[in-house]
Amino acid sequence: MPERRGHAPKNKAEVFEFFRLLAEDNPDPQTELEFGNDYQLVVAVALSAQATDVGVNKATRKLFAEVKTPQQMLDLGEDGLKEHIKTIGLFNSKAKNVIALSQMLVGDFGGTVPGDRDSLVRLPGVGRKTANVVLNCAFGQPTFAVDTHVFRVCNRTGVAKGKTPDKVEAQLEKKVPEPFRMGAHHWLILHGRYLCKARTPECWRCPVVDLCGYRDKVLDKPRGR
Incomplete structure (x- = not known):
């Protein structure tokens, strides 16, 4: 041939x-990440940095059954979150970021995920790549x-x-x-x-x-x- x-x-x-x-x-x-709403998508993508989607999904299935909103994540707390995601690389720093971004969503955005890149990249642990995934998958934007x-x-x-x-x-x-x-x-x-x-x-x-x-x-x- x-x-x-x-x-x-x-x-x-x-x-x-x-x-x-x-x-x-x-x-x-x-996307191969599993999520039930916009907030869970933000969390999943933030957790996926330097990790596989398969590994993230294994960790978030039980987490997302319990946590569906930023306030529920704050109620769970950083230590509780770590227990769910300890199999994911860099889980300590990722847990800090997820708690911090949840606090910002509650305090600055009324608990909802913003639909613009400038607001998304303000969230701790959310860079341009993560923002683009969220804009595409959650808000139907061609990013x-x-x-x-x-x-x-x-x-x-x-x-x-x-x-x-x-x-x-x-x-x-x-x-x-x-x-x-x-x-x-x-x-x-x-x-x-x-x-x-x-x-x-x-x-x-x-x-x-x-x-x-x-x-x-x-x-x-x-x-x-």
């Missing part, structure tokens, strides 16, 4: 086709949350190159066509998590392999897989 090296998307039509193929492969992409998976996929494929997450986000903002803006960061995250992996990308089953500028493609399925 001839090698299929492909190339990075070079123009609007190829960028459109790149996302069309991802959408065809996964028509309804969703681009650039985590390690998105950063890798965008640079590796060439669809949106940048030396920093902010620069990659700016490229996505500029280049992603309208039909795919809501789902773009979900497709990219899931693509990086399950196909375009850091160590061994599974290019042999990638839907966008022909629109990818990665030179070290793994085009043949390793034996035993």
